[in-house]
Amino acid sequence: MSRDTLYNNVIPALDIEKEINRWNRVLNITNQPKLSINQTPKQEVWKKNKASLWLYPAVEKKYDVPIFLINSLVNRAYCFDFTPGASVIEILVNAGYDVYLLDWGFPGYEDKDINLEDYIDDYIRKGVQRSLRHSGAASISLVGYCLGGVLAAVYTAIAEEPIRNLALVVPPIDWDVNTFIPDKWLEGIKNGTLNLDRFIDGYGIIPKFYQEQMFKALNTPISYTPYINLLNHADDKRFVEKWCTMNNYLTDTVPFTRAAYKQLVNDFIKDNKLVKGEFAVHGKKVDFRNIKENLLVLSSKYDTLVHQDQSSPIMDLVSSEDKTLEEVKAGHLNIALSGKLGVELDKWLCHRS
Amino acid sequence: MTNQKSFDPYDLFNKFSTQWEKQVNDLIMTNTNNPRFTRLLQKSTETSAIYKEMFKKSQDLLGDHLHLPTKDDVTNVAKLALQTEEKLDSLEEQIWKLQDSISSTNKEIESIVGVSSDIIKLTKQLKTELTKTKLELAETKELRSDLKVMKNELADVKGLKEEISILLQIMSEKNIDKKNQAVSELVSTQSK
Numbered sequence: 192m193s194r195d196t197l198y199n200n201v202i203p204a205l206d207i208e209k210e211i212n213r214w215n216r217v218l219n220i221t222n223q224p225k226l227s228i229n230q231t232p233k234q235e236v237w238k239k240n241k242a243s244l245w246l247y248p249a250v251e252k253k254y255d256v257p258i259f260l261i262n263s264l265v266n267r268a269y270c271f272d273f274t275p276g277a278s279v280i281e282i283l284v285n286a287g288y289d290v291y292l293l294d295w296g297f298p299g300y301e302d303k304d305i306n307l308e309d310y311i312d313d314y315i316r317k318g319v320q321r322s323l324r325h326s327g328a329a330s331i332s333l334v335g336y337c338l339g340g341v342l343a344a345v346y347t348a349i350a351e352e353p354i355r356n357l358a359l360v361v362p363p364i365d366w367d368v369n370t371f372i373p374d375k376w377l378e379g380i381k382n383g384t385l386n387l388d389r390f391i392d393g394y395g396i397i398p399k400f401y402q403e404q405m406f407k408a409l410n411t412p413i414s415y416t417p418y419i420n421l422l423n424h425a426d427d428k429r430f431v432e433k434w435c436t437m438n439n440y441l442t443d444t445v446p447f448t449r450a451a452y453k454q455l456v457n458d459f460i461k462d463n464k465l466v467k468g469e470f471a472v473h474g475k476k477v478d479f480r481n482i483k484e485n486l487l488v489l490s491s492k493y494d495t496l497v498h499q500d501q502s503s504p505i506m507d508l509v510s511s512e513d514k515t516l517e518e519v520k521a522g523h524l525n526i527a528l529s530g531k532l533g534v535e536l537d538k539w540l541c542h543r544s
Numbered sequence: 545m546t547n548q549k550s551f552d553p554y555d556l557f558n559k560f561s562t563q564w565e566k567q568v569n570d571l572i573m574t575n576t577n578n579p580r581f582t583r584l585l586q587k588s589t590e591t592s593a594i595y596k597e598m599f600k601k602s603q604d605l606l607g608d609h610l611h612l613p614t615k616d617d618v619t620n621v622a623k624l625a626l627q628t629e630e631k632l633d634s635l636e637e638q639i640w641k642l643q644d645s646i647s648s649t650n651k652e653i654e655s656i657v658g659v660s661s662d663i664i665k666l667t668k669q670l671k672t673e674l675t676k677t678k679l680e681l682a683e684t685k686e687l688r689s690d691l692k693v694m695k696n697e698l699a700d701v702k703g704l705k706e707e708i709s710i711l712l713q714i715m716s717e718k719n720i721d722k723k724n725q726a727v728s729e730l731v732s733t734q735s736k
Binding site: 239240299300301303317324373374375376378379384385386387389390392393394408411412413414415416419420422423 | 554555557558561562565568569572573576577578579581582583585586589590592593596597600615618619622623626629630633640
């Protein structure tokens with residue numbers, strides 16, 4: 192047996208062309224083409240401060256009740272209209288729904304005093320009123336994602352507007368159960384030994400960088416496997432395109448205003464006021480028993496941020512007769528970015544719209 | 545060897561990295577998930593906040609002296625723009641309310657007009673019926689006077705009838721007298 196044959200048997204041959212492609216893509220990663228996002232046709236219905244209300248008209252309208260999407264305050268709204276074929280909005284408009292999306296925009300320093308109550312009363316309520324007026328519909332379906340789900344539930348509990356259906360996607364409702372925050376940190380927040388109010392006051396809004404680092408620290412402080420994964424699959428053009436798009440989304444977070452942050456930490460996380468029924472929006476007490484609308488709560492199986500234990504308690508707090516709790520085989524972001532949410536919503540809403 | 549797999553050096557590296565990352569993160573989590581770390585975090589953020597506040601105060605002071613706009617000044621201007629936007633929004637909503645009330649008033653007016661036209665129709669109908677009734681009343685009056693005349697005439701006829709019967713009685717009495725006289729005359733003649 193010659194030396195070459197021996198090497199070939201022990202060490203498989205290196206594919207030179209593949210390696211050239213791989214390193215070409217890795218070294219030029221910033222110039223790599225990205226998948227188109229936010230591509231579904233839309234029109235602006237209303238604008239307030241940095242927020243916009245978009246209408247995505249149905250391709251062929253089949254349902255009278257339009258859908259009103261509320262995004263989380265920390266993510267960009269295009270998570271609902273991600274890549275073609277994996278866009279929640281695209282699925283819904285193709286199914287025959289008019290979709291209204293409340294995009295929070297990018298808050299600035301001047302918005303530091305906007306708290307969660309303002310977001311609910313001045314943005315969601317007004318947005319719903321305008322959507323109802325614009326569509327001429329008699330009622331509307333609300334869909335809230337993550338923290339947007341919490342805001343949607345709170346709003347529905349005090350709403351005077353006609354809400355037909357309420358769908359909450361991975362909403363962190365109960366903060367007395369297992370959360371993504373390490374238990375000693377949570378203990379510190381609850382007993383007051385860890386209070387970041389003064390630090391946040393100094394900034395006015397939590398800058399994008401801190402926001403990103405905070406989520407990393409809570410989840411995976413050191414995260415480089417995505418880059419290794421990229422290097423591993425860099426010869427696959429489609430994978431690189433997807434990776435670039437996803438990486439862009441993950442680093443494109445939205446700053447959080449200090450007033451909203453303080454309310455989130457002190458009222459929701461520390462005192463768990465939502466579950467106890469002690470939270471109020473501009474003097475109106477939030478009692479989940481007032482929710483009589485059809486309710487769908489979706490949790491994601493591989494979620495490392497919001498566990499089902501955190502979302503499910505709302506099922507026992509509402510008065511709805513038609514209520515469903517479902518688990519989707521997806522991750523926290525993946526449920527929206529893969530478009531699975533669109534399919535699940537259509538499945539539930541088609542009989543209720 | 546045609547089915548020989550090409551060498552992929554990154555696959556092994558990927559597996560190794562995933563494990564290493566998990567271990568490092570677990571280590572970090574173990575060392576940060578304790579009260580000592582939360583106290584340290586609290587202390588460091590507090591210190592950072594103190595220095596930030598001091599820096600902001602100096603910045604404001606400098607801004608005041610040199611007439612330079614600070615971030616708060618720019619914020620105030622932005623807030624004015626927001627207030628204007630909110631006022632426009634509330635104006636738009638008031639216009640909507642006005643439009644709504646105008647359209648509901650229009651609907652009410654339309655319903656009132658509908659009712660009014662019904663009333664007018666009814667009045668016209670009543671008027672026609674009134675004229676008819678008047679005519680009928682006049683005819684009735686005429687009829688009544690005719691009846692009165694007839695009644696009078698009947699009364700006259702009744703009187704006449706009585707007179708005739710009296711006359712008849714008288715006549716019959718006269719006839720009897722005449723008969724008696726004739727009989728007596730006849731008797732007398734025969735006796736002669």
